[in-house]
Amino acid sequence: MSILTRLLGLAREESAATAAADTESVRKIASRLEALEPGRARFIAAFAYVLGRVAHADLDISPAESRAMEALVRERGGLPEDQALLVVEIAKSQNRLFGGTENFLVTREFAQIADREERLALLDCLFAVSAADGAVSVVEEEQVRAIARELGLTHQEYVAARARYSEQREVMKGFRSHSGARREDA
Secondary structure (H helix, E strand, O other), X not given: OOHHHHHOOOOOOOOHHHHHHOOHHHHHHHHOOOOOOHHHHHHHHHHHHHHHHHHOOOOOOOHHHHHHHXXXXXXXXXXXXXXXXXXXXXXXXXXXXXXXXXHXXXXXXXXXXXXXXXXXXXXXHHHHHHHOXXXXXXXXXXXXXXXXXXXXXXXXXHHHHHHOOHHHEHHHHHHHHHHHHHHHHO
16 A cells, blocks of 8 residues: 555555555555445456556547546446546546556456456447547557456457447448448449
8 A cells, every 4th residue: 555545544444465456556546435345446446447548548538538438437336427537537547647557457456356247348348438439549459459368358259349349440440431432433
């Protein structure tokens, strides 16, 4: 637990095993969910962080991606709007500050605390966030692919989730526009 967390009084009692498993990002977000059971708070914190990871993949989190993250955290986490907004803001901040060092760690933590259905649901949510601004960039798509592997999901599960967002994939938009141009030339 960081000194800053202790000084601000954000600490809560946790078992030694839980404290050791949490990353700094998960601890920071979960500390704002003190009314929830600690395991549920950790789940929501890791979920929000991983959503932020894909939103920040292209180094820009659009307002549409932020709104999608807020809605997903509110719906999937059962949080009121103001708390979901706070969790998402912290998750985005943690991604900007520590993304390079904590991305894998937080995703691994989520994989350990989530069951298979929750990991598959997160995969779909990752594509929903990346498509929120109308386009799933190649960088975002590659980030989702990496996350799917880190979650222990199969390539077929990744492809099935990606297929639901085919219309928003930049790769496919480029292909369709080139195919349309060729048809017009013929």
